[in-house]
Amino acid sequence: xxxxxxxxxxxxxxxxxxxxxxxxxxxxxxxxxxxxxxxxxxxxxxxxxxxxxxxxxxxxxxxxxxxxxxxxxxxxxxxxxxxxxxxxxxxxxxxxxxxxxxxxxxxxxxxxxxxxxxxxxxxxxxxxxxxxxxxxxxxxxxxxxxxxxxxxxxxxxxxxxxxxxxxxxxxxxxxxxxxxxxxxxxxxxxxxxxxxxxxxxxxxxxxxxxxxxxxxxxxxxxxxxxxxxxxxxxxxxxxxxxxxxxxxxxxxxxxxxxxxxxxxxxxxxxxxxxxxxxxxxxxxxxxxxxxxxxxxxxxxxxxxxxxxxxxxxxxxxxxxxxxxxxxxxxxxxxxxxxxxxxxxxxxxxxxxxxxxxxxxxxxxxxxxxxxxxxxxxxxxxxxxxxxxxxxxxxxxxxxxxxxxxxxxxxxxxxxxxxxxxxxxxxxxxxxxxxxxxxxxxxxxxxxxxxxxxxxxxxxxxxxxxxxxxxx
Numbered sequence: 001x002x003x004x005x006x007x008x009x010x011x012x013x014x015x016x017x018x019x020x021x022x023x024x025x026x027x028x029x030x031x032x033x034x035x036x037x038x039x040x041x042x043x044x045x046x047x048x049x050x051x052x053x054x055x056x057x058x059x060x061x062x063x064x065x066x067x068x069x070x071x072x073x074x075x076x077x078x079x080x081x082x083x084x085x086x087x088x089x090x091x092x093x094x095x096x097x098x099x100x101x102x103x104x105x106x107x108x109x110x111x112x113x114x115x116x117x118x119x120x121x122x123x124x125x126x127x128x129x130x131x132x133x134x135x136x137x138x139x140x141x142x143x144x145x146x147x148x149x150x151x152x153x154x155x156x157x158x159x160x161x162x163x164x165x166x167x168x169x170x171x172x173x174x175x176x177x178x179x180x181x182x183x184x185x186x187x188x189x190x191x192x193x194x195x196x197x198x199x200x201x202x203x204x205x206x207x208x209x210x211x212x213x214x215x216x217x218x219x220x221x222x223x224x225x226x227x228x229x230x231x232x233x234x235x236x237x238x239x240x241x242x243x244x245x246x247x248x249x250x251x252x253x254x255x256x257x258x259x260x261x262x263x264x265x266x267x268x269x270x271x272x273x274x275x276x277x278x279x280x281x282x283x284x285x286x287x288x289x290x291x292x293x294x295x296x297x298x299x300x301x302x303x304x305x306x307x308x309x310x311x312x313x314x315x316x317x318x319x320x321x322x323x324x325x326x327x328x329x330x331x332x333x334x335x336x337x338x339x340x341x342x343x344x345x346x347x348x349x350x351x352x353x354x355x356x357x358x359x360x361x362x363x364x365x366x367x368x369x370x371x372x373x374x375x376x377x378x379x380x381x382x383x384x385x386x387x388x389x390x391x392x393x394x395x396x397x398x399x400x401x402x403x404x405x406x407x408x409x410x411x412x413x414x415x416x417x418x419x420x421x422x423x424x425x426x427x428x429x430x431x432x433x434x435x436x437x438x439x440x441x442x443x444x445x446x447x448x449x450x451x452x453x454x455x456x457x458x459x460x461x462x463x464x465x466x467x468x469x470x471x
Contacts, residue, residue, distance in 0.1 A: 022152070022307035023365075025299065029372055030379065064466035065180055069272035072265065073183050076256065080179045081172065083257025090164075090171040097157075097164040104157035108150045110142040141320040149311030152304045159301035163294040170290035177461040179255050181454055183265075186248040188450035191269045192443060193241045199439045200238060203231045206418075206435075210428065223428045230432055234439070274452055277393060277459065286382045289464035295371075295378040302364070302371035309364035312357045315349040382462065389459035396452045403445045410438040 065077055081087065116136040143150065207227045213219045253263035286292055320343070350357065417434035420426040460466055 021148075022303045022305075022310065023368070025303060025372070030376060062466055064460050065176065067275040068180070068184075070183075072268070073180060076183055076252065076265075077176050077179050079258070080175050080256045084175045084255060085257050086171050087168070087175055088257075090168040094161070094164040094168050097161040101154070101157040101161045104150075104154045107143070108154060110140055112138065112140045114138055139320070139322045143316060149308055149316075152307035152311065156301045156304035156308065159297045159304065163297040163301065166290040166294035166297065168290075170294065173290060173461060173465050175255060177457050179252065180457045180460075182248055182252050182255060184271075184453045184457070185450065186245060186252065186265060187268065187271055188446055188453070189241060189245045189248060190267050191271075192446050193238060193245065193267075194269050195439070195442055195446065196234060196238045196241060199435065200231065200234045202435065203227065203234055206431065207231055209422070218424075219428065226428060226432060230436070271453075274449075275456060277390075277456070286379070286386070286464065289382055289462075292378050292382050292464075295375040299368075299371040299375045302368040306361070306364040306368050309357075309360040312350075312360055320344045385462035386459065389455050389462050392455040393452065393459065396448055396455060400445070400448045400452065403441065403448050406441045407438070407445050410434070410441040414438045 063074075065073055114136075115138075118132060118135070120130055120132045207224075210219060210224050210227045214221065214224045249263065249265055250260040252265065253260040256263070322343075414431075414434040414437075417426060417431045421428060421431040
């Protein structure tokens with residue numbers, strides 16, 4: 001009769017537990033997205049809506065930085081993947097998440113423990129004399145997951161671990177991109193320093209010529225003072241660029257996890273050609289962005305936690321078994337006659353908890369809404385970053401062409417002014433203005449080129465690593 005009652009109760013609990021299902025993801029709240037990015041797509045491309053599909057963050061990205069053809073950059077990125085402190089922290093957080101997953105999975109398995117002890121005291125009905133009872137035994141318990149609470153908790157922990165793994169990938173990509181951008185900025189700083197130093201040398205030649213003409217009485221002292229001013233001002237700019245380069249070098253050392261005091265990157269003005277970006281990049285490439293994948297898994301984990309909170313409304317069934325020995329004499333503890341055992345099934349259901357379970361479900365549901373909002377924001381941010389990088393590359397290419405024409409024109413103006421000044425046909429002011437204009441245009445051209453390299457690396461980061469779509 002007792003066994004029949006237990007089976008009936010268990011069957012009723014299983015029927016009730018079938019209602020403990022978390023709500024589905026409302027995909028209508030996700031943003032609409034085109035089949036390709038607007039900066040590369042034809043005008044006829046229509047829009048679709050994001051769906052919660054398996055992320056592609058595990059797709060291989062390759063060593064995208066090799067496209068820049070710089071051996072020093074390759075070495076710096078290799079060292080950063082070993083010594084960067086942000087990467088080490090992300091790896092530690094992933095280890096924590098995996099440990100929590102193992103803990104959640106352990107709750108689904110039988111729990112077995114051993115015990116041994118001694119107790120001394122009086123026994124009711126046997127007089128005031130104290131007695132000692134020795135005992136030793138094994139106990140086992142197992143919670144039957146009739147409501148799915150343990151499986152949902154395990155799924156949430158698994159998704160958390162996957163999210164941390166994606167964040168580790170995101171941190172790795174961020175470090176690679178930061179190293180590349182800082183190194184490229186350093187290389188353009190070298191080029192700009194070389195340009196300014198060459199300009200200082202040209203000004204010094206003009207200063208020497210002006211000094212000779214001043215001593216010969218051909219020019220006034222004002223002309224000499226003007227050239228001296230330009231030499232000093234341009235030298236000050238060169239010193240400022242020296243400081244800028246040192247700061248970039250120190251920033252690189254932190255990214256590599258190495259002390260700035262002993263870190264050095266040799267000066268080099270050579271740069272490989274800018275990698276070409278293919279047209280028609282599909283927006284589906286964003287599925288492999290690690291931060292988007294992490295946000296999606298966070299959303300699914302929040303969904304699973306709603307199921308955990310809902311399961312609190314249904315009964316829990318725990319099976320326990322105890323077996324061992326007990327005896328007043330230590331030598332008789334393990335005799336067969338001293339054995340004792342029990343098997344129990346406990347079905348429990350809270351009846352009144354002051355609204356605790358309802359609050360738990362409301363909190364988990366709010367957490368799901370928050371995760372959905374975060375996922376949506378991550379998608380929108382990802383689209384914006386790619387579009388910014390693509391439009392930046394397009395406009396910077398046009399700007400580089402126009403700025404190149406300005407450099408050619410200003411260089412020609414400087415050459416003509418220098419020749420005419422040496423022949424006494426133009427004033428010194430004309431020459432100084434021409435040199436100043438040429439320096440300004442050359443530096444602007446370098447800055448545009450540097451921005452092109454930075455935007456290329458920014459596109460790599462925005463696409464989740466390279467622009468080659470996963471196979």
